[in-house]
Structure formats: structure tokens, C-alpha cells
Amino acid sequence: IKTIGVLTSGGDAPGMNAAVRAVVRTGIYYGLKVMGIRKGYAGLLNGDMEEMTLRSVGDIIHRGGTILQTARSAEFNSEAGVKKAISIAKVFGLDALIVIGGDGSYRGARDLANQGFPVICIPGTIDNDIASTEYTIGFDTALNTVQDAIDKIRDTAYSHERCSVLEVMGRHAGYIALNVAISGGAEAVILPEKEFDIDRDIIKPIIEGRNRGKKHYLVIIAEGVGGAVEIAKYIEEKTDIKTRATILGHIQRGGSPTVYDRVMASRMGAYAVKLLKEGKINRVIALQKGVITDFDINEALQMKKTIDEEMVELNKILAL
Ligand code: F6P
Secondary structure (H helix, E strand, C coil), X not given: CCEEEEEECCCCCCCHHHHHHHHHHHHHHCCCEEEEXXXXXXXXXXXXXXXXXXXXXXXXXXXXXXXXXXXXXXXXHCHHHHHHHHHHHHHCCCCEEEEEECHHHHHHHHHHHHCCCCEEEEEECCCCCCCCCCCCECHHHHHHHHHHHHHHHHHHHHHHCCEEEXXXXXXXXXXXXXXXXHHHCCCEEECCCCCCCHHHHXXXXXXXXXXXXXXXXXXXXXXXXXXXXXXXXXXXXHHCCCEEEEECHHHXXXXXXXXXXXXXXXXXXXXXXXXXXXXXXXXXXXEECCEEEEEEHHHHCCCCCXXXXXXXXXXXXXXX
């Protein structure tokens, strides 16, 4: 392998730039040519790429978003699109592709791999919902962004003795919601992975908390459940506590990556290039028990991830 391409795909995540930087610099260190592909698979299909130098990734490690930009491509979702992408990759002399993204991006990479084009995937999404890895780049930054918002919301909730309902991102997964429920001291958290009953899981802890002397309340709703505005209205009706809903939205995707995300992205980016250097292809990078490792891409996409029941229980105890 002499020339590699790198792209970011799907939703952007803070730390993607640090991963691109690591791929480019490690690649050049090992004597490889690295092509930066703009706008994900759509850019690959358009041949939208250029050679990266040590300097083209200077001054990006601290920046959120992705300098390569990202997109979702309908054309790439077909066998003809995948074959076209491979022929364009070959025109540009690419021998392998490093894809930084989430589940959908992994499936695109798997299609390339199964059509004979070598790939490596790096997990990048704020949702932390990729089954093969305990950690995805961007998760820690998003958690800290949400926590910052919670601290601000608590100030005003305390002042007015109100209940705050906060809806956080995560698509179909509740990892962001569960973690910020614990870090933010929420009275209740509603996750898409767990069936729930609004009276039992939200109203009851709020009323019991009020009876024990609580003056303000925080309820976290995962985006995969949704309905924060309606839930807020219901809480107000049932408890007579003034309740306000906040849907945090895309603020959670932006911002300068935390140290953890920068370091993780740098390690995973370098690891991806080393795999290719050793002739290993069609692998996904993963964090397992604190160690960076790799799996076959087809196997990785069969894996399942569950929510941590101990953390769900912990939140209930700490919310007392
Ligand atoms: O996957 C990251 C994510 O921010 C999810 O949490 C959310 O469901 C989705 O992307 C939003 O996508 P878009 O930016 O296309 O609205």
C-alpha cells in the first residue's frame, strides 16, 4: 500500500480533525501518500480530493467539525455507486481508504471492502453507539457540552424552583442521556433502550423528591424517545411544578474537542495507518477495556451493544 485516502462521513464529531491529522502525519511518517477526500463518500464519487501535506493538517487539532467536511450520499448506497466509487479511487491511485464516522459510514466501508477495496474504519460519532467499540470520538466533548448546559439550566431552575426537561442527542441510543443524567444529577432519565412509564419513572420521583424537600428537578430525555415539550407539559399538569423544556440540538455536535477526544483520535488515527502498514485491511478500530484494538469489519457490524444496567440503577439511587 502506497497511497491512502481519508474521509469523514455521517454526522461530524469533535475530534475528527485530530484523527485526520494523525492519519496524515502517521501516513507521511511511514512514507505513504495521503489523499484527503472532501464531503465523505459523495466527495469520493466526485473525485473531490487532494494530496495532504504535513502542513495541511496544521492548526486543526483544537477545531471542532471536520476540515474535510462530511455528507450523506444517496448514490453511494447502491451497488453501482460503490463500484463507481472504487473505480474513481483507482483513478486517483488509492490503495486503501480510512473512513472516520459512525455506523452508516461503517456500512459504506463494508460495501467497499466486500467489493474488494481495502478499508479501515475509525469510530467517530457523538452518540457512542458503535457496537464494536466502547468509545467513539466526539462522545466526551458532547457530554461536556451537555453538562455545561445542565449547569446553566440548574442555576435558573434553582432560582425559580422549577423542573427542567432536557432532550439530548444520541439518535436511537441513550448513552449521552444516561451519562449526563449521572453527571448532572437528574431526578429521572428516559432512554430508548428501556421501556418506561411516565407516571412511575418521572412523576413519582419528582413528587417523592418534593416530599423530601427538593426544590428543583432535572429530567433527561434521550432524542430516541423525544417529546420533551409534551413531557414538560404533563409534569406541570400532574405536579403543579412550573416546568420548562430545552432541546439542546446541534450545539452538542460542535466545539473544541476535549483532551480525551484529541488523544483518543490521535491514537486511533495512528493505529489505523499502522494496520495498513502491516498489511492488515478491512478492520475497524475499537477501544475495549481501555485498550485500542481492531476487528474484522463484517464481524464488527454483527456485534450488539447494550446499555449499562448498573449505571441505570446508579442513577436511580443517586437521584434520591
Ligand atoms: O449521529 C449524530 C447525530 O447528532 C445524532 O445524535 C442525531 O440523531 C443526528 O446526528 C442528527 O443528524 P442531522 O445533523 O443530520 O440532523
